[in-house]
Amino acid sequence: MNYELEKSISMSVIRRLPRYYRFLYDLKENGADRISSRELSALMGLTASQIRQDLNCFGGFGQQGYGYPVEQLYDEIGHILGVDTLSDAVLLGAGNMGRAIATHMNFESRGVRLIGIFDNSRRAVGKVIRDLTVQKVTGLEAFCRERRPKVAILCIPKEAAPHLVERLLALGVAGFWNFSHYDIAHHHPGTIVENVHLGDSLMTLSYRLAEDK
Amino acid sequence: MNYELEKSISMSVIRRLPRYYRFLYDLKENGADRISSRELSALMGLTASQIRQDLNCFGGFGQQGYGYPVEQLYDEIGHILGVDTLSDAVLLGAGNMGRAIATHMNFESRGVRLIGIFDNSRRAVGKVIRDLTVQKVTGLEAFCRERRPKVAILCIPKEAAPHLVERLLALGVAGFWNFSHYDIAHHHPGTIVENVHLGDSLMTLSYRLAEDK
DNA sequence: TAGATTGTTAATCGATTAACAATC
DNA sequence: TAGATTGTTAATCGATTAACAATC
Numbered sequence: 467m468n469y470e471l472e473k474s475i476s477m478s479v480i481r482r483l484p485r486y487y488r489f490l491y492d493l494k495e496n497g498a499d500r501i502s503s504r505e506l507s508a509l510m511g512l513t514a515s516q517i518r519q520d521l522n523c524f525g526g527f528g529q530q531g532y533g534y535p536v537e538q539l540y541d542e543i544g545h546i547l548g549v550d551t552l553s554d555a556v557l558l559g560a561g562n563m564g565r566a567i568a569t570h571m572n573f574e575s576r577g578v579r580l581i582g583i584f585d586n587s588r589r590a591v592g593k594v595i596r597d598l599t600v601q602k603v604t605g606l607e608a609f610c611r612e613r614r615p616k617v618a619i620l621c622i623p624k625e626a627a628p629h630l631v632e633r634l635l636a637l638g639v640a641g642f643w644n645f646s647h648y649d650i651a652h653h654h655p656g657t658i659v660e661n662v663h664l665g666d667s668l669m670t671l672s673y674r675l676a677e678d679k
Numbered sequence: 680m681n682y683e684l685e686k687s688i689s690m691s692v693i694r695r696l697p698r699y700y701r702f703l704y705d706l707k708e709n710g711a712d713r714i715s716s717r718e719l720s721a722l723m724g725l726t727a728s729q730i731r732q733d734l735n736c737f738g739g740f741g742q743q744g745y746g747y748p749v750e751q752l753y754d755e756i757g758h759i760l761g762v763d764t765l766s767d768a769v770l771l772g773a774g775n776m777g778r779a780i781a782t783h784m785n786f787e788s789r790g791v792r793l794i795g796i797f798d799n800s801r802r803a804v805g806k807v808i809r810d811l812t813v814q815k816v817t818g819l820e821a822f823c824r825e826r827r828p829k830v831a832i833l834c835i836p837k838e839a840a841p842h843l844v845e846r847l848l849a850l851g852v853a854g855f856w857n858f859s860h861y862d863i864a865h866h867h868p869g870t871i872v873e874n875v876h877l878g879d880s881l882m883t884l885s886y887r888l889a890e891d892k
Numbered sequence: 893t894a895g896a897t898t899g900t901t902a903a904t905c906g907a908t909t910a911a912c913a914a915t916c
Numbered sequence: 917t918a919g920a921t922t923g924t925t926a927a928t929c930g931a932t933t934a935a936c937a938a939t940c
Contacts, residue, residue, distance in 0.1 A: 476906080476907080478906085478908095479907095480883060480886055480887075483882070483886070484876070484878065484883065485862070485876075485879060487882070488860065488862070488879075489862075502920085502921060502922090503922075513909060513910090514921095515909050515911090516909075518921090518922065518923070518924090519909090519924090521922095521923095522922090526922070526923060528921080528922050528923080529916060529921080529922070530914070530915045530916045530920075530921050530922040530923080531920045531922075532920080532921070532922085534922090546886065547882045547883075547886045548882075548885045548886050548888065548889030548890070549882070549885065551889050553885065553888050553889075561783070562783050563783045565775060565779065566775040566776045566779035567877075569775045570774070570775050570776050571877065571878065571881065573881070576878060576881045576882050576885055577881075577882065577886075577888070577889070578881060578884075578885060616888060617884070617888065640888065641884055641887070641888050643881060647701065649698070658884065658888060660881070660883060660884040662875075662877070663697070663698075664784065664875065665697065665784070665785070665789060666694075666698060666701075667856070667875060668784065668786070668789045668856060669696070669697040669760045669762070669789050670693060670694060670697065670760075670873060671791075671830070671856055671871065671873040672761045672762065673693055673759065673760045673761050673790075674693075674854070674873075675761065675766050675829060675830065675853065675854050676760075676761030676766075676790070677761070689930080689931080691931065692931095715897060715898090716897075716898075717897080726932075726933060726934090727897095728932075728933050728934065728935090729931090731897090731900090732899090732900090732932080732933090734898095735899060739899060741897080741898050742897080742898070742939090743897050743898040743938070743940045744896045744897050744939070744940045745896080745897070745940065746896090746898080747898090895940105896939100896940090897938105897939090898937105898939080899936105899937095899939095900936090900938095901934105901935085901937100902933105902934085902935080902936100903932105904931100904933070904934085905931085905932070905933085906930090906932090907928100907929085907930080908927105908928080908930090909927080910925105910926085910927070910928085911924100911926080912923105912924090912925090912926100913922105913923095913924090913925100914922085914923080914924095915920105915921090915922080915923095916919105916920090916921085916922085
């Protein structure tokens with residue numbers, strides 16, 4: 467028997483959910499009880515039609531003639547995004563980017579718990595970031611065998627990435643949040659990879675600046 | 680008479696160009712002279728058909744029976760992305776994220792030149808990052824009137840964003856690389872915005888982790 | 893020349909938008 | 917009830933894939 471019948475939500479929709487989530491949070495904070503697809507469309511710069519389509523992917527609890535209940539919708543999207551099931555994560559690389567991510571990002575409110583930070587350099591090891599002491603990368607195996615993190619955050623140079631990815635996969639890591647310029651992409655199917663590639667983002671901006679002139 | 684006849688390249692294609700650029704750079708470094716769409720497709724995990732479609736958007740200089748010349752293609756994509764026309768940029772916010780971006784990102788090779796860093800806090804102002812001394816935000820107007828930066832990089836709290844965006848627009852800034860959790864998006868048409876939204880990216884990862892279990 | 897691979901057109905697929913009946 | 921707004925189907929649009937003739 468197949469229990470997986472729920473029509474799976476397309477990636478295009480999923481990528482819009484965090485944005486809905488942010489706008490609904492603000493609405494909630496401002497005391498809004500309900501919102502119509504038309505109002506929300508004006509706020510977010512989408513079509514009302516798309517909003518209704520999106521929100522219907524997961525059982526419509528909007529009400530005809532009334533709109534959507536803000537708080538309920540906010541909670542539901544959070545639930546779908548998985549913010550209420552924390553996955554443990556290790557951060558590799560405590561350079562500028564690694565430290566910024568570790569201190570700046572509110573992991574817990576986004577379904578992730580940072581449980582370890584690793585670096586190779588003598589300068590970084592031993593320093594305390596948040597409530598975590600930076601460890602030597604040589605200790606990665608022992609740490610992961612005990613704590614079993616599901617996620618690795620890569621803030622390391624391109625050259626270091628291929629080898630580290632292999633080590634992490636062998637240790638059972640299933641998801642990568644990748645800030646390195648290395649492309650993990652399709653090399654390892656079955657693994658979940660979220661590539662950030664800030665350099666690519668900057669180049670896209672560069673293109674549009676040059677084009678518009 | 681209309682000189683703008685070049686069929687404009689779709690945003691889906693543009694967003695793939697930086698990735699082509701990276702792979703072609705590696706090929707070039709490894710001494711490859713030419714590459715076929717089939718070989719490149721295996722490397723990148725795309726279809727050969729898509730690669731040929733993409734590369735043809737800007738005048739095909741592949742050769743039948745031979746493939747594409749790596750170096751020439753690399754240069755051409757760089758040119759299209761605008762890496763050879765530097766736009767001046769100011770960075771707002773010298774906290775963890777701002778410092779990481781300023782030190783970590785190779786701006787010049789991506790068509791942008793960082794010419795000023797601004798922050799409000801007494802701790803940050805006066806510090807030197809790269810070759811730039813962090814300035815008070817109160818000096819933003821004077822600085823921009825003289826130097827005319829085209830781009831602003833926002834590494835500031837959500838609350839500070841709306842007001843700062845207005846100030847920057849008034850000073851002639853046309854492009855935003857936005858790391859704040861504020862959505863500049865459609866508020867200001869005519870302006871180019873590249874939103875990074877790291878929190879959204881992490882939530883998407885969170886979703887896929889929860890879903891696959 | 894024969895083999896390989898592009899450029900390009902046509903077919904498919906998926907995502908967005910429009911329309912409207914159902915219903916609060 | 918009348919007005920508003922959803923849920924949902926149908927139409928449109930755009931992007932990806934397949935196919936193949938052109939040509940190096």
